[in-house]
Amino acid sequence: MSGALLEVRGLRAGYGALEVLRGVDLDVAAGELVAVLGPNGAGKSTLLRAISRYDVTLRGGTIVFDGADLTRANTERTVRLGCLQVPEGRQLFGRLSVEDNLRLGAFVRRRGTLETDLRSVYERFPPLAQRRAQHAYTLSGGEQQMLAIGRALMARPKLLMLDEPSTGLAPQIVEQIFAIASELARGGTALLIVEQNAYLTLRHAGRAYVLENGAVALAGTAAELLRDERVKAIYLGGSTA
Ligand SMILES: Nc1ncnc2c1ncn2[C@@H]1O[C@H](COP(=O)(O)OP(=O)(O)O)[C@@H](O)[C@H]1O
Ligand SMILES: [Mg+2]
Secondary structure: OOOOOEEEEEEEEEEOOEEEEEEEEEEEOOOOEEEEEOOOOOOHHHHHHHHOOOOOEEEEEEEEEOOEEHHHOOHHHHHHHOEEEEOOOOOOOOOOEHHHHHHHHOOOOOOOOHHHHHHHHHHHOHHHHHOOOOEHHHOOHHHHHHHHHHHHHOOOOOEEEEEOOOOOOOHHHHHHHHHHHHHHHHOOOEEEEEOOOHHHHHHHOOEEEEEEOOEEEEEEEHHHHHHOHHHHHHHHOOOOO
């Protein structure tokens, strides 16, 4: 796809001598919600971390984000460019207040609009507004996921990547998180979401990639993948019946 916000081509990456990603091609355009599915150990988290330039060794291929070459960028520059990842497990500062966690998300920005952005995060996530002075560790799992997303929003992302946002959350809360992701996409933000829950994710995504063993095994629109016999057999486990 030309004109994509994120264009990954032939990406090979891993950890030291271990090659995990073996030539991945992927695109995400502004306003798209794109899912990455696949079994445990397929390299989904490695893919997100390679894109956000966090602790993964690149071995080949290109990552172009908003016209910039991310293979030459560090994590901070990647964040400044508007490419943000909410890591698996959320990685909040539990001993800091909700509000301080949010303020830290804006570390790459100049001051000035910070208060406006805080207000808009609180409007989007009312439970965070009620708990702004509480330690982050006192929040429920769903509230912590909201805080992790809110913190990323403070950096004004053009692309927001979520790694298994549904982990440990009740189905109703997961629906809320996906509703928020869809709303952000409608507002023009690009979303790249890694999930184990294939059916749920395909119901919200526009397109999806299935990653197996460090390579893209299948790619298509969410509607195509929901109909795909192989996806049905391996990833949907009859749950669409
Ligand atoms: N920090 C790390 N150091 C070394 N190997 C890692 C590291 N993180 C993940 N791996 C390995 O990379 C492979 C892909 O892992 P990962 O990207 O986490 O898969 P997924 O997110 O699809 O479950 C696995 O074999 C895993 O053991
Ligand atoms: Mg993972």
